[in-house]
Amino acid sequence: MSENLTRSGIDLQPVYGPSAPSADYQEQLGDPGEYPYTRGTRAYTGQGWIQRELSGEGDAKRSNEQFKYLMDLGQTGLDVIGDSPTMSLMDPDHPLARYTVGTQGVSLCSHEDYRQLLDGIPLDEMSVSSSSPSMFMVASLYLVAKERGISPAALRGSVIEWPFYSENCSYAYKMPFDLHLRMSCDVIEFCSQEMPRFHGFLEDTYFFSEAGLNAVEEAALGFVEIRHIVRTLLERGLDIDSFAPRIAILTNCSMDFYEEIAKIRAMRRIFARMMKEEFGAKDPRSQAVNIAVHTSGLSLTTEQPANNIVRGAVQTVALGLAGVSALEISTFDEGYRTPSKEAHMVGLRTQQVVDIETNINSVQDPFGGSWFMESLTDEVEEKVLAMVEDIESKGDPAELVSSGFFKQFFHGTMGRFHHQVHDGDVQKVGMNVHQVPAEQDTLLRDISEEKIAPLFDRIELLKAFRAGRDQEALLAAFQRLHDVVQSDENMVATVIECTEVGATMGEIAGILRQAWGTPYDPYGYLESPLDGAR
Amino acid sequence: MSRIRVLVGVLGMDQHELGAVGISKMLRDQGMEVIYTGCFNTPKSIVATAIEEDADVIGISSHSWEYLYYIPELLDLLAEKDLDIPIVLGGSVITDEDAATMRARGVAAVFGSGSVVTDMVDTVRSLVAGEPAS
Numbered sequence: 001m002s003e004n005l006t007r008s009g010i011d012l013q014p015v016y017g018p019s020a021p022s023a024d025y026q027e028q029l030g031d032p033g034e035y036p037y038t039r040g041t042r043a044y045t046g047q048g049w050i051q052r053e054l055s056g057e058g059d060a061k062r063s064n065e066q067f068k069y070l071m072d073l074g075q076t077g078l079d080v081i082g083d084s085p086t087m088s089l090m091d092p093d094h095p096l097a098r099y100t101v102g103t104q105g106v107s108l109c110s111h112e113d114y115r116q117l118l119d120g121i122p123l124d125e126m127s128v129s130s131s132s133p134s135m136f137m138v139a140s141l142y143l144v145a146k147e148r149g150i151s152p153a154a155l156r157g158s159v160i161e162w163p164f165y166s167e168n169c170s171y172a173y174k175m176p177f178d179l180h181l182r183m184s185c186d187v188i189e190f191c192s193q194e195m196p197r198f199h200g201f202l203e204d205t206y207f208f209s210e211a212g213l214n215a216v217e218e219a220a221l222g223f224v225e226i227r228h229i230v231r232t233l234l235e236r237g238l239d240i241d242s243f244a245p246r247i248a249i250l251t252n253c254s255m256d257f258y259e260e261i262a263k264i265r266a267m268r269r270i271f272a273r274m275m276k277e278e279f280g281a282k283d284p285r286s287q288a289v290n291i292a293v294h295t296s297g298l299s300l301t302t303e304q305p306a307n308n309i310v311r312g313a314v315q316t317v318a319l320g321l322a323g324v325s326a327l328e329i330s331t332f333d334e335g336y337r338t339p340s341k342e343a344h345m346v347g348l349r350t351q352q353v354v355d356i357e358t359n360i361n362s363v364q365d366p367f368g369g370s371w372f373m374e375s376l377t378d379e380v381e382e383k384v385l386a387m388v389e390d391i392e393s394k395g396d397p398a399e400l401v402s403s404g405f406f407k408q409f410f411h412g413t414m415g416r417f418h419h420q421v422h423d424g425d426v427q428k429v430g431m432n433v434h435q436v437p438a439e440q441d442t443l444l445r446d447i448s449e450e451k452i453a454p455l456f457d458r459i460e461l462l463k464a465f466r467a468g469r470d471q472e473a474l475l476a477a478f479q480r481l482h483d484v485v486q487s488d489e490n491m492v493a494t495v496i497e498c499t500e501v502g503a504t505m506g507e508i509a510g511i512l513r514q515a516w517g518t519p520y521d522p523y524g525y526l527e528s529p530l531d532g533a534r
Numbered sequence: 535m536s537r538i539r540v541l542v543g544v545l546g547m548d549q550h551e552l553g554a555v556g557i558s559k560m561l562r563d564q565g566m567e568v569i570y571t572g573c574f575n576t577p578k579s580i581v582a583t584a585i586e587e588d589a590d591v592i593g594i595s596s597h598s599w600e601y602l603y604y605i606p607e608l609l610d611l612l613a614e615k616d617l618d619i620p621i622v623l624g625g626s627v628i629t630d631e632d633a634a635t636m637r638a639r640g641v642a643a644v645f646g647s648g649s650v651v652t653d654m655v656d657t658v659r660s661l662v663a664g665e666p667a668s
Contacts, residue, residue: 084547170549302647418556
């Protein structure tokens with residue numbers, strides 16, 4: 001397959017550029033794989049992107065079956081999301097979790113869950129990208145690898161760090177910002193030492209940009225968070241090149257075709273310059289950031305679900321042209337649920353059709369040098385940098401989180417989006433333009449509206465599991481964790497110890513909060529196991 | 535005449551606030567008083583706030599199937615306390631079939647996907663005026 005031919009036999013070069021590169025070209029663009037990586041972080045491979053679809057529903061066993069189904073369909077990476085209690089560090093037997101266990105993602109809380117989730121998955125070959133809370137995914141992934149005789153150093157994949165925006169955008173930890181930031185930094189440091197191929201720091205701009213943000217706002221807020229986490233790690237005395245090669249970004253992709261391509265090109269350039277010039281990174285891998293994408297759920301509609309398939313395909317083409325490292329399409333049933341089996345197949349097949357049938361990967365950064373695209377990339381970059389500067393000029397970003405600045409910002413963008421759709425400034429076919437009566441809107445409706453029932457029996461099973469643990473070992477581990485949180489020591493190793501003796505995520509999170517001087521259960525239902533022991 | 539007071543909230547672990555924030559803004563723009571309770575509410579907390587704030591209408595926004603369980607609990611609790619505060623439920627996850635079930639159970643008005651915001655505002659007004667929701 002060394003040939004790179006069009007259907008008519010025209011031989012394509014893997015990348016096109018000026019015959020005599022000017023200084024301006026080198027400074028602003030560079031060839032793919034060259035600083036400032038505007039045109040891509042790697043020289044041509046022709047391999048395209050990692051193709052995956054968001055998965056996770058019910059319990060770990062059911063989600064493991066989803067993984068295997070997707071792998072059979074040709075998925076090349078895993079992407080898993082927890083249900084809403086899991087995403088908020090809450091065990092399924094918490095009273096507030098009751099009606100939602102396993103319904104919008106997989107319910108995970110103990111090491112046994114992760115064992116089942118990852119059963120039979122070739123962890124030394126398959127990358128595992130997880131949206132579930134990073135510290136717990138890393139702890140169990142590390143343990144599962146060791147149990148199977150795989151070196152944790154061989155693990156690939158990513159976990160998301162979101163201390164800035166999770167409280168306000170769907171994944172509330174109910175923790176003080178400083179504690180959440182400490183957890184993130186501990187995970188990043190631990191991964192850089194023990195799991196060097198694994199991205200311990202995925203900056204996720206997807207979930208918070210679904211609060212109605214535009215591309216510039218999305219990128220700017222992402223960089224504000226990246227910069228603060230990087231500064232915090234440097235203050236710990238870490239070398240920038242010890243962790244920066246494993247920073248990656250997960251962005252959104254709306255239907256604004258050209259601007260989304262420009263955004264990704266601009267973000268690569270901003271990241272490269274920031275790392276090199278501001279943070280002094282010398283390793284080229286620290287300057288070249290992999291960007292993965294999850295296409296926008298907000299761009300989809302519950303009206304005429306089949307239209308969403310077209311939206312996913314268009315977004316996939318945009319991202320193929322932008323050159324991304326991995327991709328997940330929000331599926332046609334997104335308005336109602338996490339992807340159904342049918343939607344999984346359509347999402348993956350969409351990626352495969354674009355990848356295999358269109359020759360899209362034959363040439364890298366095909367828009368490079370376009371007057372329009374370069375101008376748009378420059379303008380997006382300029383606006384993003386100005387917004388980052390503006391936010392940082394308002395004070396310490398950490399203070400801005402605590403003072404509610406971002407919360408207010410998100411409420412503003414949510415209200416704005418509502419108006420835009422209502423007033424027709426944002427046009428959506430089938431929703432506010434070219435609508436059809438309900439009786440005609442039947443295609444794929446039955447699949448989209450099918451519900452996933454909450455797993456009430458899992459609550460009982462967990463109670464039995466709790467009772468069967470070595471209570472003494474558990475208490476000792478909790479006490480040790482409590483002490484570690486109050487020291488400067490990295491918490492991850494102790495969280496792994498707790499996980500090994502059967503501690504659940506909710507318990508560990510509670511101990512962290514308690515050691516920080518805040519309530520064990522922020523919702524006021526549960527008591528700390530440490531309180532009973534004293 | 536005093537301003538209409540609407541309590542707006544999201545139930546359980548549902549943390550999708552886009553709809554709740556959007557509708558709150560629309561209601562305020564229409565001159566109503568919105569008591570915004572955000573996420574992590576339970577039927578108990580909603581009823582307590584509704585009493586404390588003397589709410590005329592309870593607006594629940596939902597992007598999770600949790601409402602199927604919480605709304606009946608909320609209705610029972612209101613009945614138990616002998617409170618006659620109409621509930622307006624909105625959310626794109628609500629199917630036509632479930633909307634009918636919810637109305638039959640006692641929810642005053644349900645707005646599923648494809649609903650028009652101005653209809654919601656008008657409905658809140660008619661409910662407070664004692665007219666049946668259209």
